[in-house]
Amino acid sequence: xxxxxxxxxxxxxxxxxxxxxxxxxxxxxxxxxxxxxxxxxxxxxxxxxxxxxxxxxxxxxxxxxxxxxxxxxxxxxxxxxxxxxxxxxxxxxxxxxxxxxxxxxxxxxxxxx
Amino acid sequence: xxxxxxxxxxxxxxxxxxxxxxxxxxxxxxxxxxxxxxxxxxxxxxxxxxxxxxxxxxxxxxxxxxxxxxxxxxxxxxxxxxxxxxxxxxxxxxxxxxxxxxxxxxxxxxxxxxxx
Numbered sequence: 001x002x003x004x005x006x007x008x009x010x011x012x013x014x015x016x017x018x019x020x021x022x023x024x025x026x027x028x029x030x031x032x033x034x035x036x037x038x039x040x041x042x043x044x045x046x047x048x049x050x051x052x053x054x055x056x057x058x059x060x061x062x063x064x065x066x067x068x069x070x071x072x073x074x075x076x077x078x079x080x081x082x083x084x085x086x087x088x089x090x091x092x093x094x095x096x097x098x099x100x101x102x103x104x105x106x107x108x109x110x111x112x113x
Numbered sequence: 114x115x116x117x118x119x120x121x122x123x124x125x126x127x128x129x130x131x132x133x134x135x136x137x138x139x140x141x142x143x144x145x146x147x148x149x150x151x152x153x154x155x156x157x158x159x160x161x162x163x164x165x166x167x168x169x170x171x172x173x174x175x176x177x178x179x180x181x182x183x184x185x186x187x188x189x190x191x192x193x194x195x196x197x198x199x200x201x202x203x204x205x206x207x208x209x210x211x212x213x214x215x216x217x218x219x220x221x222x223x224x225x226x227x228x229x
Contacts, residue, residue, distance in 0.1 A: 002156070002158070002159075033216060035217075042219060042220075042221050042222065043219040043222075045216035048215060048216060055215065056215060056216060058216055090157065092217075094215075101147070101159060102147075102217055103159065104156045104157040104158075104159075106156040107156050
């Protein structure tokens with residue numbers, strides 16, 4: 001158990017819908033990262049938050065957004081969902097950043113029908 | 114920008130045999146290097162990491178990896194594999210102290226199959 005929790009574990013929805021994925025980092029970790037794992041793209045970095053502020057952006061679609069709240073949990077919002085958004089979404093956390101070890105949650109498997 | 118290559122998509126090893134999974138990275142300075150393991154339907158578990166110092170690092174479950182700067186490699190090894198080692202293995206590179214570039218860049222993974 002990494003100490004990072006993600007809910008829900010599975011999510012099935014339809015095209016065009018909007019969903020919210022939630023992540024709680026390890027106690028004391030200030031940085032939260034979101035990654036997407038799909039068969040065709042592999043593991044790709046989406047976005048990083050540090051202590052409530054956006055720190056870095058990767059290959060994140062404009063239909064996707066995220067935020068980190070004062071209690072440091074984070075949410076990833078996916079809207080206007082397409083079939084191709086079906087993937088495993090991981091959250092990771094680290095103490096600060098700068099190459100600190102990132103600990104991964106169990107992931108949320110999103111299926112868009 | 115950093116990148117990682119895992120040249121072997123799938124490796125099959127007999128139980129009890131030795132294992133070496135290859136990883137090559139590209140980064141302008143000394144990177145942080147990681148190996149993660151993902152069992153089917155599971156998240157990513159950290160096996161070991163290299164930040165600096167001794168180039169041979171020990172990890173959990175009897176794994177070790179060696180950082181070779183001259184070859185830009187960070188290969189993962191285990192002297193004797195167990196059936197429970199069957200999983201997908203990911204090598205990743207991080208950029209130390211590079212504000213705004215703190216993501217991990219992953220290789221495409223190597224799937225390990227263990228045969229009796």
